[in-house]
Amino acid sequence: MKVLVAVKRVIDYNVKVRVRADNSNVDLANVKMSINPFCEIAVEESVRLKESGAATEVVVVSIGPKAVQEQIRSALAAGADRGIWVETDDTELSGLAVARLLAQVVRDEQPGLVLLGKQAIDTDNNQTGQMLAALLDWPQATFASKLEVKGAEVEVTREIDGGLQTLALTLPAVVTADLRLNTPRYIKLPDIMKAKRKPLATTSPAALAVGPGTGVKLLGVTPPTERRGGIKVESVAALVDCLKNQAQVL
Amino acid sequence: MSILVIAEHDHHQLKSATLHTLAAATQIGGDLDVLVAGSGCQAVADAVAAIPGVRTVLLADAPAYAHQLAENIARLVVALAPGHRHILAPATTTGKDFMPRVAALLGVNQVSDITAVVGPDSFRRPIYAGNAIATVQVEDPVIVATVRATAFPAVATTGGSAAITPVPEVFEAVRTRFVSESLVESDRPELTSARIVVSGGRGVGSAENFALLYRLADKLGAAVGATRAAVDAGYVPNDLQVGQTGKVVAPDLYIAVGISGAIQHLAGMKESKVIAAINSDAEAPIFQVADYGLVADLFTALPELIDSI
Numbered sequence: 001m002k003v004l005v006a007v008k009r010v011i012d013y014n015v016k017v018r019v020r021a022d023n024s025n026v027d028l029a030n031v032k033m034s035i036n037p038f039c040e041i042a043v044e045e046s047v048r049l050k051e052s053g054a055a056t057e058v059v060v061v062s063i064g065p066k067a068v069q070e071q072i073r074s075a076l077a078a079g080a081d082r083g084i085w086v087e088t089d090d091t092e093l094s095g096l097a098v099a100r101l102l103a104q105v106v107r108d109e110q111p112g113l114v115l116l117g118k119q120a121i122d123t124d125n126n127q128t129g130q131m132l133a134a135l136l137d138w139p140q141a142t143f144a145s146k147l148e149v150k151g152a153e154v155e156v157t158r159e160i161d162g163g164l165q166t167l168a169l170t171l172p173a174v175v176t177a178d179l180r181l182n183t184p185r186y187i188k189l190p191d192i193m194k195a196k197r198k199p200l201a202t203t204s205p206a207a208l209a210v211g212p213g214t215g216v217k218l219l220g221v222t223p224p225t226e227r228r229g230g231i232k233v234e235s236v237a238a239l240v241d242c243l244k245n246q247a248q249v250l
Numbered sequence: 251m252s253i254l255v256i257a258e259h260d261h262h263q264l265k266s267a268t269l270h271t272l273a274a275a276t277q278i279g280g281d282l283d284v285l286v287a288g289s290g291c292q293a294v295a296d297a298v299a300a301i302p303g304v305r306t307v308l309l310a311d312a313p314a315y316a317h318q319l320a321e322n323i324a325r326l327v328v329a330l331a332p333g334h335r336h337i338l339a340p341a342t343t344t345g346k347d348f349m350p351r352v353a354a355l356l357g358v359n360q361v362s363d364i365t366a367v368v369g370p371d372s373f374r375r376p377i378y379a380g381n382a383i384a385t386v387q388v389e390d391p392v393i394v395a396t397v398r399a400t401a402f403p404a405v406a407t408t409g410g411s412a413a414i415t416p417v418p419e420v421f422e423a424v425r426t427r428f429v430s431e432s433l434v435e436s437d438r439p440e441l442t443s444a445r446i447v448v449s450g451g452r453g454v455g456s457a458e459n460f461a462l463l464y465r466l467a468d469k470l471g472a473a474v475g476a477t478r479a480a481v482d483a484g485y486v487p488n489d490l491q492v493g494q495t496g497k498v499v500a501p502d503l504y505i506a507v508g509i510s511g512a513i514q515h516l517a518g519m520k521e522s523k524v525i526a527a528i529n530s531d532a533e534a535p536i537f538q539v540a541d542y543g544l545v546a547d548l549f550t551a552l553p554e555l556i557d558s559i
């Protein structure tokens with residue numbers, strides 16, 4: 001079985017993003033960019049599927065400008081076999097636009113399983129995997145914390161608001177990774193060197209015959225209302241007094 | 251112009267997230283229809299019918315909807331979509347699961363997690379873990395959006411008398427099979443709607459030590475929350491995680507115990523009215539957002555706190 005995994009280049013999760021002074025967008029000039037943490041988990045899971053024999057090949061795909069090749073390379077260093085770069089200048093593609101492009105890649109590649117992150121930590125959309133599944137008319141399991149391929153099915157445990165739910169999907173299927181699915185491995189230097197020689201194909205929306213479609217227009221971006229730190233209290237008694245008499249929440 | 255809202259419930263009771271979603275719908279304006287899809291969920295439909303301002307309750311009652319499988323709910327919503335300009339659901343794990351599927355089947359975008367209604371087609375939503383707020387305008391003929399419950403008030407639950415219309419079509423996907431569910435049972439208030447939340451982090455140190463937080467919570471009638479670190483370490487189940495990738499809460503009082511205050515955690519609780527923090531490290535970032543900070547060892551502070559209230 002071939003596994004396709006979609007990765008997104010995003011701001012590194014340790015960086016605190018700032019809004020541009022003109023409120024047009026956030027300021028991404030000179031900030032550290034990384035692979036979206038949930039995508040990293042999806043990559044790790046697909047590599048583990050290959051190591052366990054459940055998968056035969058892991059193909060990683062990313063959509064965006066040239067720089068996304070870095071994230072494809074880091075997925076290759078983590079153990080993916082080859083990469084597909086869908087070249088677009090647009091860094092603000094909607095979830096639907098990404099899903100449409102991924103759907104076309106899936107039709108060409110015919111994987112048995114597609115893994116995505118549950119959420120990109122820049123847009124916090126949490127929608128692309130579900131949209132992809134809908135466009136393909138495939139079953140889906142979002143927010144996966146456990147995944148097991150069992151014959152013609154994949155059994156997935158999902159983190160839901162009330163606890164955990166387990167579903168069995170008939171392959172091919174789409175699964176989105178949550179944080180507790182696994183802990184990604186540490187990538188060693190020789191793996192990075194090896195990844196440089198792995199194949200990386202380039203394609204484009206035009207080559208995939210996917211038009212731009214309608215969008216969601218960004219009218220502006222503002223900073224959140226800042227919360228100012230309050231006071232330090234000296235004792236538990238002082239804390240209780242403040243909560244009771246000043247804040248009146250007890 | 252009318253709006254279709256998908257109710258969240260456990261087949262017996264309506265979840266409060268629906269009431270907040272209806273408030274967002276009311277701000278958009280238009281006739282409100284509410285879909286109740288479930289199995290043996292007449293009581294939920296009755297509850298929705300009593301909400302003032304609801305025009306029609308669409309009741310899809312069938313075993314196929316027992317587990318709210320995205321494949322089935324999405325098909326049902328798409329079948330009911332014609333005539334509605336907006337389709338809204340709470341941004342819970344259920345809504346997040348099926349709504350993007352609805353959007354894609356309709357060939358439109360989804361606006362996730364809206365926190366304000368600017369106009370009928372423009373909304374505000376947090377991005378980058380809430381470190382920026384985007385204002386977006388949707389260009390699609392149908393607007394599909396999920397609603398962050400804590401950003402909107404709850405609508406009233408009595409006084410209305412909407413008609414209940416059964417929806418006979420049943421959509422049942424054959425390639426998704428429900429296997430099992432382990433839902434955490436608790437007598438404490440629900441995390442996302444509790445007036446007070448007591449939350450613990452890695453500093454709490456173990457599952458056994460979390461008993462201290464439960465004791466405090468029970469004294470206060472509060473819900474218990476946690477950080478990702480506390481969940482990952484196995485101190486508490488995953489459904490307690492608060493943050494960018496967990497639940498979003500905005501109680502009157504949030505008590506953070508042994509929590510450093512990472513941006514991913516703050517994303518889920520910084521809209522709380524009052525934040526109190528107990529941490530042994532005076533430099534912990536949580537103090538930058540806390541209204542009341544106590545620099546102390548939680549193992550001495552918590553028992554004292556429990557005794558003094």
Ligand SMILES: Cc1cc2nc3c(=O)[nH]c(=O)nc-3n(C[C@H](O)[C@H](O)[C@H](O)COP(=O)(O)OP(=O)(O)OC[C@H]3O[C@@H](n4cnc5c(N)ncnc54)[C@H](O)[C@@H]3O)c2cc1C
Nearest residue numbers: 451452453477478479493494495496508510515530531548
């Ligand atoms: C993609 C991504 C998504 C994430 N999503 C979330 C999310 O949704 N929610 C979330 O919470 N995190 C999330 N995280 C993790 C987040 O970055 C932090 O790692 C996490 O919030 C830290 O949890 P903590 O504060 O419990 O632990 P730590 O950062 O380890 O803090 C423990 C604190 O306890 C204090 N302490 C220790 N002992 C005591 C004592 N005896 N008395 C008092 N204080 C004590 C310490 O001083 C310290 O400040 C996410 C991370 C990533 C990468």
Ligand SMILES: Nc1ncnc2c1ncn2[C@@H]1O[C@H](COP(=O)(O)O)[C@@H](O)[C@H]1O
Nearest residue numbers: 006007063116117119120125126127128
């Ligand atoms: N530009 C992109 N290229 C490749 N994969 C993407 C892209 N955008 C989103 N994805 C995938 O979709 C997941 C969810 O993203 P989102 O729905 O935007 O929160 C990500 O974790 C990726 O797996």
